[in-house]
Structures are given as structure tokens and as C-alpha cells.
Amino acid sequence: MTYKNSALQQKPATPDYEAKAPAEKIIVGVDVFLHKHQLSASMLAERLKLLETAELELEMITNRGVKVWPDGFPETFCTDQWRCRFMLKAGLTQLGYGDIIRLLSLISANNLDVIKTENLCTFHGEPGFMLGQGL
Structure with missing residues (x-):
């Protein structure tokens, strides 16, 4: 038995790939994930507001995906992240x-x-990022 011209041996033609132009990407912020226990959202916000730079300001704090600052619900159970x-x-x-890096x-x-x-x-x-629950 011979398989010289079988369809299995013939490689399909590779379609030409045309790369798309890269998207205009602009960095507009940063999410900083912190590990801190025994601290409320408002206490953490108070500390972080003092660390704002000329370019960056604290917009919100979430815990487990729920917005806890500003205008969070005090009864929200928060972990240490x-x-x-x-x-x-x-x-x-x-x-x-x-x-x-400065921040x-x-x-x-x-x-x-x-x-x-x-x-x-x-x-x-x-x-290109999620706004956060409650926004």
C-alpha cells in the first residue's frame, strides 16, 4: 500500500497573515493592590490621599470587588486586601x-x-479596564 498522493500528506495552504496597526495605548492610571489588616477603607483612604502625586490622585478603593471608598457601605465585610x-x-x-514608580x-x-x-x-x-462595582 502506498500513500504518496494522499490528502493526509498534502499540507493545506497557510493563509497570509496581515498584522493590524497597533491600537493607540495611553496609560491613564494604576490599580495598586495592598495587603493591610486592621484598617478601615476610610482610614486607608486618608493615608493614601496624603501620598497623591502631581500626576495621580486616589479615585476609589475596592475590597473583594465592591467599592468601599468613597461612599461605600459601612456594613461591607472587608478582607485585608x-x-x-x-x-x-x-x-x-x-x-x-x-x-x-514615584507613587x-x-x-x-x-x-x-x-x-x-x-x-x-x-x-x-x-x-481597557473595568470601572469597578458601583461606578
């Missing part, structure tokens, strides 16, 4: 990595434990 959203201040158009340095210098960060970007002017 917080997402603190810092956004570009009004009138500014773009953040640089140095701006985020993280301030947070670290104030004995707050950074677990991770997520840069918040727009793509062609559309947010």
Missing part, C-alpha cells in the same frame, strides 16, 4: 512609568505592603 485606584489628574493626558515609592516608604499593580490604559480612547 485592597485595590486602590489612582487616576490621572484632570488636565493631564498621559502617565509615564516613572510617575507610577509606589511613596506608598512603600509609608509602610504599606504593595501586592501587585495593574496599569490602566485606554485603547483608541476607550477604557
Whole structure:
């Protein structure tokens, strides 16, 4: 038996791939995830507001995906992990990595434990991130 010209041996033609132009990506904020126990959302916000930079301001704090600051419900059960959203201040158009590093340095210098960060970007002017529950 021979399989010289079988369909199994013939490779299908590979379609030409055309790369799309990259989206216009602009960093407009950063989510800083903190590990801090025995602290309320309002107490944490009070500390973080003092660390705002010329480029970034604290917009909200969530815990387990629920907005707890500002205007959170005091009865919300909170764990010791917080997402603190810092956004570009009004009138500014773009953040640089140095701006985020400066903020993280301030947070670290104030004995707050950074677990991770997520840069918040727009793509062609559309947010590429979730707004957060309650917004």
C-alpha cells in the first residue's frame, strides 16, 4: 500500500497573515493592590490621599470587588486586601512609568505592603479596564 498522493500528506495552504496597526495605548492610571489588616477603607483612604502625586490622585478603593471608598457601605465585610485606584489628574493626558514608580515609592516608604499593580490604559480612547462595582 502506498500513500504518496494522499490528502493526509498534502499540507493545506497557510493563509497570509496581515498584522493590524497597533491600537493607540495611553496609560491613564494604576490599580495598586495592598495587603493591610486592621484598617478601615476610610482610614486607608486618608493615608493614601496624603501620598497623591502631581500626576495621580486616589479615585476609589475596592475590597473583594465592591467599592468601599468613597461612599461605600459601612456594613461591607472587608478582607485585608485592597485595590486602590489612582487616576490621572484632570488636565493631564498621559502617565509615564516613572510617575507610577514615584507613587509606589511613596506608598512603600509609608509602610504599606504593595501586592501587585495593574496599569490602566485606554485603547483608541476607550477604557481597557473595568470601572469597578458601583461606578
